[in-house]
Amino acid sequence: MSVIHMNRVQKSFGKFQALQDVSLQVGKGEVLGFIGPNGAGKSTTIRILLGLLRRDGGEMRLFGKDPWKDAVKLHRRLAYVPGDVHLWPNLTGGEVVDLFGRLRGRLDSKRRAQLLERFDLDPTKKCGTYSKGNRQKVALVAAFASEAELFILDEPTSGLDPLMEAVFQECVAEAKASGHTVLLSSHILAEVETLCDRISIIRKGKIVESGTLRDMRLVSLTKVSGETERPVTGLERLQGITELHALGAHFEFRVDNRELGAALNHLYGFGIKTLTSTPPSLEELFMRHYGDEASSLSASGTKKELSKK
Secondary structure, three states: OOOEEEEEEEEEEOOEEEEEEEEEEEOOOOEEEEEOOOOOOHHHHHHHHOOOOOOOEEEEEEOOEOOOOOHHHHHOOEEEEOOOOOOOOOOEHHHHHHHHHHHHOOEOHHHHHHHHHHOOOOOOOEHHHOOHHHHHHHHHHHHHOEOOOEEEEEOOOOOOOHHHHHHHHHHHHHHHHOOOEEEEEOOOHHHHHHHOOEEEEEEOOEEEEEEOHHHHHHOOEEEEEEEEOOOOOOHHHOOOEEEEEEEOOEEEEEEEHHHHHHHHHHHHOOOEEEEEEEOOOHHHHHHHHHHHHHHHHHHHHHHHHHHHO
16 A cells, blocks of 8 residues: 555646646655656645645545545654744754654654754754754754654755755665655755655646656666767767767767667777766756746846846
8 A cells, every 4th residue: 555645636726726637656665756846736735645735636545544634643644844944932942853752642762862963953942043954953853753654855955054964865764764655855856866766747736757767767868978999970870869969089969768779889880998878867857847947937037137238
């Protein structure tokens, strides 16, 4: 049974359709990366998962239960960390961690002490004195010190420095190794690429691609560059070759992964001296779905600059 099961979930706000037939499956012990820009539908999906919003249609199950009807029971089994944590200003960080622990039923005190040290958080300070990064630390310590079976993390490292980001990644890896399940929504694509077993990309309320990073790369383009003993000819006639740049014995191109073998066999005939093959990063895979919007924004920005001159 899936820990998270969503099938064709829909949600509208007036005439605006925020989610359109969103389907997600997350199994026990799996880390799913859930990515998309602001306004794509990530937070709406997470709020429905938490029972904070009621879906308009489709099927939704968390541990086999309806998150809208069984929210109280389900919240004892999960930990949620948002991207902007608001805390009680007159409570100390330690008091907040303990409060969250009591709400879930139990807190591992040994684990709590270890996490406070690892995240370099002073639990005796009032939350009103904490920076944004320290408020995030309080929520992360409370989450990972609990015995939650599911972690729902929505931009959890917002405000953390690179050292604390590394600690966070260690905690997610430990949670996974212990059989816990993680739904990670993040704008830091390198973080998602490092931590996640599978990735789902959402755009305008629709899931546009899901799968492992390896599966996504199989239907993508690989960058190939290098040098041969003799000038390469005939690459332009091969299938799947794009962005070809060749100057004498030096070459660079992108190739459909399904045609990579044929391209390499062709190069071997010219005596390979050096060869570098680089699969697409998650950022490049992401931009396949959002490149048009980035170009549009870039063009819009250029027009604004021109209009000022």
